[in-house]
Amino acid sequence: MKLKFKLAAGAITLAGAGVLAISLFSYFLIQRARDNELKTKGVVLCQQFIHHQADAIQRRDETKLLKGFLDLMNDRDVISGEVVDNDGKVIAHSDINLAGQNHKKILDLALQFPDGIFHDSGEQVLDLISLAKSQNPEAFMLGSPNAMGAVRIGLSKKSNIYFMRNIRHGMIALAAIVIIGAFILSFSFAVLISRPMAALTAAIEEIAGGNLDSRVDIHSSDEIGQVGKAFNKMANELRLTQRQLLQANAELESRLKELAKTNVALEETQDKVVRSERLAAIGQLASGVGHELRNPLAAIRNAVYYIREAVQDTPTAKADPTLMEILGLAENEIKNSNNIISDLLDFSRVVKLAPYPTDVHELLGELQTVLDIPANVVLSKQFAGQLPQATIDPQRMRQVFLNLATNAIQAMPKGGQLSISTRLDPPVNGYPSQIVVAFKDTGEGIRPENMKKLFEPLFTTKAKGTGLGLAISQGFVQAHGGKITVESQPGKGCCFEVHFPLGGDNGG
Ligand SMILES: Nc1ncnc2c1ncn2[C@@H]1O[C@H](COP(=O)(O)OP(=O)(O)OP(=O)(O)O)[C@@H](O)[C@H]1O
Ligand SMILES: [Mg+2]
Numbered sequence: 001m002k003l004k005f006k007l008a009a010g011a012i013t014l015a016g017a018g019v020l021a022i023s024l025f026s027y028f029l030i031q032r033a034r035d036n037e038l039k040t041k042g043v044v045l046c047q048q049f050i051h052h053q054a055d056a057i058q059r060r061d062e063t064k065l066l067k068g069f070l071d072l073m074n075d076r077d078v079i080s081g082e083v084v085d086n087d088g089k090v091i092a093h094s095d096i097n098l099a100g101q102n103h104k105k106i107l108d109l110a111l112q113f114p115d116g117i118f119h120d121s122g123e124q125v126l127d128l129i130s131l132a133k134s135q136n137p138e139a140f141m142l143g144s145p146n147a148m149g150a151v152r153i154g155l156s157k158k159s160n161i162y163f164m165r166n167i168r169h170g171m172i173a174l175a176a177i178v179i180i181g182a183f184i185l186s187f188s189f190a191v192l193i194s195r196p197m198a199a200l201t202a203a204i205e206e207i208a209g210g211n212l213d214s215r216v217d218i219h220s221s222d223e224i225g226q227v228g229k230a231f232n233k234m235a236n237e238l239r240l241t242q243r244q245l246l247q248a249n250a251e252l253e254s255r256l257k258e259l260a261k262t263n264v265a266l267e268e269t270q271d272k273v274v275r276s277e278r279l280a281a282i283g284q285l286a287s288g289v290g291h292e293l294r295n296p297l298a299a300i301r302n303a304v305y306y307i308r309e310a311v312q313d314t315p316t317a318k319a320d321p322t323l324m325e326i327l328g329l330a331e332n333e334i335k336n337s338n339n340i341i342s343d344l345l346d347f348s349r350v351v352k353l354a355p356y357p358t359d360v361h362e363l364l365g366e367l368q369t370v371l372d373i374p375a376n377v378v379l380s381k382q383f384a385g386q387l388p389q390a391t392i393d394p395q396r397m398r399q400v401f402l403n404l405a406t407n408a409i410q411a412m413p414k415g416g417q418l419s420i421s422t423r424l425d426p427p428v429n430g431y432p433s434q435i436v437v438a439f440k441d442t443g444e445g446i447r448p449e450n451m452k453k454l455f456e457p458l459f460t461t462k463a464k465g466t467g468l469g470l471a472i473s474q475g476f477v478q479a480h481g482g483k484i485t486v487e488s489q490p491g492k493g494c495c496f497e498v499h500f501p502l503g504g505d506n507g508g
Pocket of ligand 2: 469
């Protein structure tokens, strides 16, 4: 049940109970007063009648008695009456038929209660029986009442009953007015209270729902107004605390991010240190092995050359063609070994560039003549229309291109397409224009777990690879101030891009 209805019900109950109690109390007081008034009037009438008619009763002066009796009967409240003599015989009666009868009972009652007695039959009549005694008080005191007879008058209670009925009606009307008034007043009062309470409840629900901007518009100076003020103050504090919390949270988050960045940088630095130590060790080993192998390999190559010159036109060679084939194989393997040694030495040496303005497209054209392209591999070129000359070391860059193209071809043993494209990227964020040469193949692609290891020296997935091609290429490109990027889709192919600045007067 809503507060306003509770308050209204309470007020009605209170007002109803109050009105009922007051009405009942007043009602009985008034009723008693009216009854007493009627009784007093009866006593006075009776006493006056006895006073004036005592002689007439004693002398049986019926003419005077009847005249006085008729006067008594004329009173508006007296509706019946009788006078009995000291034998109990009725000498006057309001009902003429009863005159002369014996009503000793009236005389006995009067003698028993000489001060008079009221007999309330409970109907609309109040009987008053009074003793008519001698006017001589002495005779009365001697024990002889000198009773001359008794008088009974019946007083009508009708006017009292009507009066009380009117009073009752008036009280009911008053109670109805009071109850209705109490309802209207208490309901309006309750509405006055419940309206701000409803606003307060709505605001509290809003705050609970997360809207900390919710405030109440209560400006009264009573307790509810104070609750409203306290609520708004609490909401302000909550908002402030929330802001501070959010701010602290944001600061914490940014610190965490910085920490994570620092961590990554630290890990990278650690990685670099470890890698550079490993590279230095590998470089030392490679340089040593390369130098040691180079001279014996040159001697072997000279020896094979000498043997070929010595035997190629002899009958032995003609008789056994396998001899020349074996010599060819040996020469091929010597060449491969030489290449490996060159790679080892390239890798171990500090790169010293010999740059001069170079046409990159021309360099890529020469590459085609050196590349050993199998029949099942299609080579396509998408060169940028105009590419400015780049100040680069053409020999090193040619080797980079050769390595990447060779890798692409080797990644397509079942054939595919190798597309070489070039473009000129405009300056970005203060970095100069870059020439980009891309090698895209439709080969096997690179497994995600190998992507990070590609440029590590000696990393290879090939049976006959040294794993130095990309490491050397990256070294050369970095020496030019550039980088190699790679994107791969396992099973579909990959794309290596060489980015390097134009160099020289072009802003590199
Ligand atoms: N185009 C490519 N497609 C798929 N995998 C490639 C490609 N290019 C490089 N790789 C992978 O990267 C590895 C390292 O290449 P890298 O050129 O450094 O060495 P390698 O080719 O194995 O040996 P080599 O020293 O003869 O070049 C390769 O073994 C291969 O697994
Ligand atoms: Mg390679």
